[in-house]
Amino acid sequence: MHSMMATIIAVAANVNLRKGLAELGSGLAYGLAALGPGIGIGIIFGQAISAIARQPETAGPVRSLAFLGFALAEALALIGFVVFVLLKYTG
Amino acid sequence: MIFAGINFPPIAELLDWKPIAFGSTAFMFNKIAVLTLLSAAITLILFFVAGRRQQLVPRGIQNIMESSVDFITNSVVIDVMGQEGLAWVPWLTGLFFFILFNNLFEVIPFIQMPATARTSVTIPLALIVYVTFIVVGIKKQGFGRYFKSALVPSGVPVALLILLVPIELLSTFIVRPFALAVRLFGNMLAGHLLLVTFAVISEALFVRGIGLIVLPLPAATLVVLTGYEIFVGFLQAFIFTILTAVYLGESLGGGH
Numbered sequence: 577m578h579s580m581m582a583t584i585i586a587v588a589a590n591v592n593l594r595k596g597l598a599e600l601g602s603g604l605a606y607g608l609a610a611l612g613p614g615i616g617i618g619i620i621f622g623q624a625i626s627a628i629a630r631q632p633e634t635a636g637p638v639r640s641l642a643f644l645g646f647a648l649a650e651a652l653a654l655i656g657f658v659v660f661v662l663l664k665y666t667g
Numbered sequence: 668m669i670f671a672g673i674n675f676p677p678i679a680e681l682l683d684w685k686p687i688a689f690g691s692t693a694f695m696f697n698k699i700a701v702l703t704l705l706s707a708a709i710t711l712i713l714f715f716v717a718g719r720r721q722q723l724v725p726r727g728i729q730n731i732m733e734s735s736v737d738f739i740t741n742s743v744v745i746d747v748m749g750q751e752g753l754a755w756v757p758w759l760t761g762l763f764f765f766i767l768f769n770n771l772f773e774v775i776p777f778i779q780m781p782a783t784a785r786t787s788v789t790i791p792l793a794l795i796v797y798v799t800f801i802v803v804g805i806k807k808q809g810f811g812r813y814f815k816s817a818l819v820p821s822g823v824p825v826a827l828l829i830l831l832v833p834i835e836l837l838s839t840f841i842v843r844p845f846a847l848a849v850r851l852f853g854n855m856l857a858g859h860l861l862l863v864t865f866a867v868i869s870e871a872l873f874v875r876g877i878g879l880i881v882l883p884l885p886a887a888t889l890v891v892l893t894g895y896e897i898f899v900g901f902l903q904a905f906i907f908t909i910l911t912a913v914y915l916g917e918s919l920g921g922g923h
Binding site for chain 1: 846
């Protein structure tokens with residue numbers, strides 16, 4: 577307990593350590609944030625391709641919905657990218 | 668071996684522009700302000716010129732603008748909002764073209780800065796959409812009934828509502844404007860940084876003259892990414908517009 581408090585105080589007081597941790601955190605933030613949306617976008621477009629293959633006359637609305645779903649899933653990856661930029665350049 | 672260092676400019680140089688007028692006050696007027704005004708002016712001029720001498724069979728610029736309005740009417744409004752959304756087509760068209768020209772400034776030489784890569788542009792846009800869909804919902808359905816239709820989905824047992832209403836509240840009234848702003852901002856910022864990275868690499872290889880054998884690689888990537896950024900500009904403007912139409916449709920009709 578005492579050593580934990582000592583570690584926390586040492587980290588908070590050491591500017592270089594904080595900067596190093598910010599850089600590490602920034603890399604991890606984007607890397608982890610890109611996992612889920614990558615899988616999600618693959619699923620979305622895979623289903624869109626199946627739908628168009630089943631019924632080619634619905635290609636128009638299905639394409640619009642696919643792009644809509646893609647942008648919503650991509651937004652999460654981009655929020656991770658924004659966290660990366662924030663941590664790296666202002667953290 | 669000695670490698671020449673690549674001089675990547677600090678991020679402040681890429682995003683903070685020097686003020687042209689009113690520097691260091693809240694009304695600072697810099698390149699981003701010029702770009703947003705230019706985008707609005709181009710939109711207005713395009714539609715004004717297209718509508719001036721209207722002919723029954725459209726030619727030239729009237730044809731292009733009419734097909735753009737048709738695109739917004741069919742893909743964005745009819746599919747999403749139904750017939751009562753037709754009154755919103757002018758506003759949505761203006762919103763689409765404003766965001767589109769701001770995004771396209773990224774690939775135009777000598778400008779090369781998407782104005783939407785600054786949150787000072789995307790946050791007001793998201794706030795405008797946020798206030799609009801709330802006020803339209805309150806006006807159309809009445810204060811109590813609007814919040815009831817937005818927060819309480821139909822056909823849910825009462826015991827689940829205690830869990831579901833805070834989630835819907837968070838999702839509809841807090842996450843939506845934030846996600847609208849950050850989605851547009853993040854896409855444009857990522858594209859801008861990508862283009863800057865490959866341009867800096869290409870310039871360093873070309874100017875220093877070391878490793879010229881690999882120069883075609885970043886140069887070709889820069890060309891391909893520029894094309895990709897044009898596509899992303901169109902896509903993000905379309906996504907912003909269609910999400911605005913979806914939120915307005917929910918406020919107006921309350922679900923299909």
